[in-house]
Amino acid sequence: MDKQKALELKKTATRIRKHIIEQVFSAKSGHPGGSLSCTDILTVLYFDEMRVNPKDPRWADRDRFVLSKGHCAPALYATIALKGFLPEEDLKTFRKIDSYLEGHPSMSYVPGVDMSTGSLGQGISTAVGMALAGKIDNKDYRVYSILGDGELQEGQVWEAAMAAAHYKLDNLTAFVDYNGLQIDGNITDVMNPEPIADKFKAFGWNVIVVEDGHDHAEIKAAIEKAKTVKGQPTMCVCHCIKGKGVSFMENDYSWHGTAPNQEQRDKAIAELDEYLAGLEA
Secondary structure, X not given: OOHHHHHHHHHHHHHHHHHHHHHHHHHOOOOXXXXXXXXXXXXXXXXXXXXXXXOOOOOOOOOEEEEOOHHHHHHHHHHHHHHXXXXXXXXXXXXXXXXXXXXXXXXXXXXXXXXXXXXXXXXXXXXXXXXXXXXXXXXXXXXXEEEXXXXXXXXXXXXXXXXXXXXXXXXXXXXXXXXXXXXXXXXXXXXXXXXXXXXXXHOOOEEEEEOXXXXXXXXHHHHHHHOOXXXXXXXXXXXXXXXXXXXXXXXXXXXXXXXXXXXXXXXXXXXXXXHHHHHHO
């Protein structure tokens, strides 16, 4: 990845993070921690990888994306808004009673959303179905999905994992947003899903461990490697930081589903603005 592309991705990710904070603050509800955690994966997918067309959201040959951890809709909405699927000004209507931007993404109302998600485990299951359909129809599109690490506690995830390997879905690349935290604390304390990488390997997946899930070049390299693998789906286990980019939210599970107040919003935006100004200097 050249320096100019790396710089542009950092700027884009920071703008997405600002929109996440503004959405959740405006709604006075939502999930900032996990949204900030998966931002960099979304940035690479939509701005350096996926074949999509904002002018034709239902283009038959587009790559597909499923946000399996649907509660992190603020990250997806901000990403597709910056990509041009919807007006950025609409983001402040997030979770408002008359808004099409609901707390979980809906393919019925939001252009650019390929699957309605929210019930954990169902997103990766539908991603498997999309990938299988692509194989049956001899299409060359690829399917991508992001799961939460706490989501791995859902049995349906492992049924989907088994099916993906059984059908040799090498057109499917998924990501675990592995930040170690969920709404009630450490994932290992609530219901330990470890060892994550070894479990997916045992289920027949090609597994790539991304040591820094906020390093765009490392994420991109994992995607490129996944595209060379034949006969297996790929799971990228990305080591991430919950609340990434906002100092007082980082590695604090209390920000899983808590909206910032005015003072906290202002501090978060100031931090992100300072970082963005440094990138643009």
